[in-house]
Amino acid sequence: MAYHFSPPGLLVGSIFFALSLTPSLLPRTEMVQGILSGCCFALGYGFGNLGHWLWNFLGLKVPPGRVTRALGVGAALVCWGLVLLALYYSVTWQNSVRAVMGMAPVEEYQPLLIAAVALPLAALLLILGKLLVTLIRLVWHWLMPHMPRRAALVLSSVLVVLVVSILVNSLFLRAALRAADGFYARLDALVASEAEPPAAWYQTGSAASLVDWDTIGRDSRVYVQSGPDAAAIAAVTGKPAIEPLRTYVGLRSAPDAAARAELALAELQRIGAFERSVLVLVMPVGTGWVDRAAIDTLEYLHGGDVATVAVQYSYLTSVLSLWIEPEYGTETAQALFSKVYAYWTALPQDQRPRLYLHGLSLGALASQNSSSVYDVLADPFQGALWAGPPFPSSLWGRFTEGRQPDSAAWLPRFGNSSSIRFMNQSGTAGWDEAAWGPMRIVFLQYASDPIVFFSFDADWRRPAWFDEPRGPDVSPALNWYPVVTFLQLALDAALAQTAPVGYGHVYSPRDYIDAWYEVTQPPGWSRDQLEALKLAIDPDQYAPF
Incomplete structure (x- = not known):
């Protein structure tokens, strides 16, 4: 239900979603854009929700209930407005990339397909995030009788993230790499x-x-x-x-x-x-x-x-x-x-x-x-x-x-x-x-070429190649946004030969x-x-x- 969501999370998630639709180095299909936008919304929601939780955890002042509800309604309206406006302009943004590469423009119904991909993916990622938070809370409550409350929270967060990272790396990434190596070896032969x-x-x-x-x-x-x-x-x-x-x-x-x-x-x-x-x-x-x-x-x-x-x-x-x-x-x-x-x-x-x-x-x-x-x-x-x-x-x-x-x-x-x-x-x-x-x-x-110009610090630092004048094959609508641009460039690099x-x-x-x-x-x-x-x-x- 709507009131179970964090208003700051929804707001930041919507901002990330909107920014993900802006152009990067390469054109994106509806499927690729939907995946990127769904991931960006979930990540932005996580940042906003974390900020919301920290505010409450630190005991900072919260507006009265009526004001809070009004802010929530206002945030919801802003979220919907941002999402709809960004989807509307996404056609123009994508066409700005395609134009410099001599490609045909996208269809006008592309925003609908993007939303159809992004929505279920974002929901799935939010569920996974909720499970992770629930696990942290379980460990936190188990540790609290043995140490101070805040120390237990920090330790539980570190332990859960560390264990999940090890499991993902061992069970998924390494298995995926072995499978990829075997696949390409067979393909080579x-x-x-x-x-x-x-x-x-x-x-x-x-x-x-x-x-x-x-x-x-x-x-x-x-x-x-x-x-x-x-x-x-x-x-x-x-x-x-x-x-x-x-x-x-x-x-x-x-x-x-x-x-x-x-x-x-x-x-x-x-x-x-x-x-x-x-x-x-x-x-x-x-x-x-x-x-x-x-x-x-x-x-x-x-x-x-x-x-x-x-x-x-x-x-x-x-x-x-x-x-x-x-x-x-x-x-x-x-x-x-x-x-x-x-x-x-x-x-x-x-x-x-x-x-x-x-x-x-x-x-x-x-x-x-x-x-x-x-x-x-x-x-x-x-x-x-x-x-x-x-x-x-x-x-x-x-x-x-x-x-x-x-x-x-x-x-x-x-x-x-x-x-x-x-x-x-x-x-x-x-x-x-x-x-x-x-x-x-x-x-x-x-x-x-994102293989050339990707950088790991693009999530917090504006790359020099964003400065004017731009390259002849780069969209004039290209802009840098923290975190989101990094994800855009990472996806561009993965699809650089398309x-x-x-x-x-x-x-x-x-x-x-x-x-x-x-x-x-x-x-x-x-x-x-x-x-x-x-x-x-x-x-x-x-x-x-």
């Missing part, structure tokens, strides 16, 4: 029956390969076999081309990271990768997936005169790995780099390929950690392209924090721009005129073309030819879903 080993001697998994075809998973098989061949490259670019070389070592291909790196080097040597003009060490995302948009465009730009090698280090998705163990791929990245770099530096400088690093998402984080600048000073590699660098990336974080004061947090300028540059959909627009140095490092990032190509965490081949051109400087390309190449590639074929 799941391959369509028609996926036969490649026939070409230079392809991973062929009869001549050192890597067993059965030890690389579904996504890696698609990656190995799906790239453009010499004929396709020549047809698109109008330039002579050779067959690009792609090497992939799976998690099951060797027993540990060092052995997998050794196998990768041996496979590179077997196929003559060090005789190519460009060699790229690729760190895949958490599941082992390599973004074809990145590698296809590199091969087009260099006429196939490219060798790439990727080594798998996990089955879990990047999002799960980022929350659990963001440094998960570092061991593999360091093993691969050290093996290949040692062999590469032993070759005569005029008889070896230019060496580059690449990674997307968690792969970008692992790739950044693969080496130290002090280890390569004597003979540095030529550069790196890191796309969608995730928020825990310490190297990216240092460059962003140390940016020039007049540059935006979502597109920094660092130092004299001779070695480190940031790029988004605008390409090189806004770059300094400074010449590149011997090492070229580009961070490709979209202002709408954005259209060229937004969020889905990087467009057209932007990879600009980035690779700056990093690797392929010869024989004019600006008009680069634009023609962008038009010749359909970005939608690289959509993850």
